Amino acid sequence: MARAWYKQESKNFVKELWCQFSCMEKTTVKGNSKHPVYDFLTDVNKNGVKSSKVTWNFQKYLIMRRVNWFDVISPSTQPDDPRIIKWVKS
Secondary structure, eight states, X not given: OOXXXXXXXXXXXXXXXXXXXOOOOSOOOSSTTOOHHHHHHXXXXXXXXXXXXXXXXXXXXXXXXXXXXXXXXXXXXXXXXXXXXXXXXX
């Protein structure tokens, strides 16, 4: 089971890795109190593309400018997967 991190501990972890991308703070991703971002991403009636379930940490959503959302990428997919590389380069 993934260890629950506190807000400051998460920020320190990201800072130590020299991340050059935006990270959201820890939030609720399932249930009635899920964050509005995940409410949008997981509901076809709101995003107009597809419904999805957050299955585990490292769920990936590719969102391009102007909210052109293409797909949900499973947590088991590596960040350097050719499909992700192709999307990022396009």
